[in-house]
Amino acid sequence: MISSLSEASTVDDLNAWLNAGVLLRLWPTLWLPPRLRQDWEKAFPELAATRTNTA
Numbered sequence: 841m842i843s844s845l846s847e848a849s850t851v852d853d854l855n856a857w858l859n860a861g862v863l864l865r866l867w868p869t870l871w872l873p874p875r876l877r878q879d880w881e882k883a884f885p886e887l888a889a890t891r892t893n894t895a
Contacts, residue, residue, distance in 0.1 A: 867887045
């Protein structure tokens, strides 16, 4: 069993640890290093949309 997301080594690990709905809801408020946020938003445009569509 992995103890942190940094130890995830497969897509199955990430699927086990991440909840897409929660991630989408919290994305606009998460503090992330700018480069990391850019990389995730490039790979998952729906995350970037949550930041631009929030009031």
